[in-house]
Amino acid sequence: GDTYDIVIVGGGSAGIATAASILRRNPGLSLAIVEPSEAHYYQPGWTMVGAGIFNREFTRRAEARLIPEGAKWIKASASGFAPDENKVLLCDGRNLSYRVLIACPGIKLDWDAIPGLRDTLGRNGVTSNYSYDFAPYTHRLVTELKGGRALFTQPVMPIKCAGAPQKAMYLSCNIWERAGVLKDIDVQFHTAGAVLFGVPIYVPALMEYIERYGAHLNLESRLVAIDGEARIATFEQKRGDQLTRVEERFDMIHVVPPQTAPDFVRSSPLAAPSGFIEVSEATLRHPRYPNVFALGDACSASNAKTAAAVRKQAPVVAVNALATLDGREPVADYDGYGSCPLTVEQGKIVLAEFGYGGKPLPSFPTWLIDGARPSRLSWLLKKTILPPVYWHAMLKGREWMVKPHMIGG
Ligand code: FAD
Structure with a gap:
């Protein structure tokens, strides 16, 4: 099969954001994204679809338009991982070789x-x-x-x-x-x-x-x-x-x-006892395979499984994957940030933002948004600000709001 510097499995929130972040930093790498679906979904919008606030079309875009320039889209499902041989196996019988693997195929419904x-x-x-x-x-x-x-x-x-x-x-x-x-x-x-x-x-x-x-x-x-x-x-x-x-x-x-880990993940050598892909909570690197990283819903880290978490994880994995390609140790760590905008009524949200262990990690000063109280500004954030942030910043590797935290920095 073909060989790439980096293979990313899953072209959802995590796969696209991480690919974009990596290629912004180093456009010369060979990078492949394995993703079978023609469509990409902004799933946080589905709560709003269920309430009649968004049209469902607003939450879907063609995957082809989101694959970053310079990345190769492999339109297939992964069927297994062979990390001892640095290979990803595909459902159609092909396999891909990598120097660094980033696994993010989401969670199984x-x-x-x-x-x-x-x-x-x-x-x-x-x-x-x-x-x-x-x-x-x-x-x-x-x-x-x-x-x-x-x-x-x-x-x-x-x-x-x-x-x-x-x-x-x-x-x-x-x-x-x-x-x-x-x-x-x-x-x-x-x-x-x-x-x-x-x-x-x-x-x-x-x-x-x-x-x-x-x-x-x-x-x-x-x-x-x-x-x-x-x-x-x-x-x-x-x-x-x-x-x-x-x-x-x-x-x-x-x-x-x-919801569980996808079957091909659960049965692979990458799985933790929970079935999800085992990672160190800080670096998001696999503890047994140092050239393997995982993020998003498929990884074993104990953060809240959200797109908001992915927004913070993607740049951490990007810089750590690049360090690994250079033969260095991971350089950035992730604090477990995740966010859950609890839509308590039309026009108001209780904006839960927290890291590992439930530690509050508010993005805004309390006078602007008190996370523990229903807020109108949070509703505005969810309804009009976060969707374009997702499509135009997060999926494009524009990280003005989420500089990765450097270890020792
Ligand atoms: P996904 O975005 O699901 O992507 C996984 C990708 O992997 C998919 O494209 C899939 O096709 C692909 N894949 C699957 N199997 C394979 C395979 N074998 N080989 C290759 N590719 C494969 N998050 C928030 O931050 N805020 C919210 O308010 C919020 N609300 C939500 C409401 C609902 C109803 C839902 C369903 C989710 C919500 N989320 C929210 C969660 C958020 O959507 C996910 O946490 C986020 O999409 C995780 O990104 P991911 O890339 O890990 O997974």
Whole structure:
């Protein structure tokens, strides 16, 4: 097969941002991006699609237009990693050799883990913002519902954008509140987790919205089956140390699918025990293969899996990969930054920004945006500023806001 200085597996947020960052620093390198999809998605926009604020077309662009100049697009899926031979295996039987590998194929949405779900998705009141295809159906269901029961589910962590399951609920409730029908809708949030949100300082503001909307919080309640025709969802709930099964009828249900490392990652020598690609939390380098890096949703680092995290990780991986090509040790480290803009109502956001261990890492001074309180400016950020920042800065390797932190610097 062909040989490249750098092979990047996955041309999503992380793959394109990292490729652009590397080629801006060193346009002469040979760099290939392995990505099977013709389309690239701005997934953070799907919460807004589900609420009728963005058109879904706004969140999709042709991959061909985003591959940076100087990069070679290999339009194929990777099927395996052979890091002892410095090779990536492709589904079509080819393989690629590299001096440095950057692996970022994202996280797998495991729709099939919930029996009955795949058959009924997009019909019978069953929807999900975790899909370009179905996010518009969320908005249709919400505008049509005038009474009855609405369920919102959240699976076991980690998932991408841990706040997105509740964002769907808040924005739906806000639409029902404005339409005057909220009082006739029984809203139930079922989360497999033991808390509403993993970082405690944001919970009080979120609880105010749970109360305002009259939503019921079901903790440690995990969706395990769905019967679309009968409109019944089955949950496994923890009661003391017993697990019981509870069936709930619904008029609509917003499902967030269970998520795991992609199968070809999980079964590869790069995998950590969790199945995700093992990395050192600071340098994002593989502990056993020093010429392998990983970032984004597919890596094992304990940050919040978000595009916001990728924005900070990409330049760190870029400079560390370039140092590795030069035979040097990694030069930059990542603090675990991730961000989750919790859309609590149309026009207001609780902007969670934190690093490893839940340490607050606000981008703005408190007088401008207090992350723990709902903010109008944060909504403006999400609605009008972050999408162009994504397309025109992050995916182009323009890093005026995210200079990588140099080790010892
Ligand atoms: P992706 O962008 O998913 O890209 C992975 C790429 O790998 C894809 O292009 C895929 O086709 C490719 N791939 C898969 N398998 C293979 C293979 N075998 N070989 C080669 N390529 C492969 N983030 C935020 O920052 N803020 C938000 O508000 C936010 N909200 C979200 C709301 C929703 C509903 C969703 C779904 C996500 C949200 N996110 C948000 C998360 C954000 O979209 C992801 O964290 C981010 O896209 C991760 O980038 P990535 O490159 O790791 O994965």
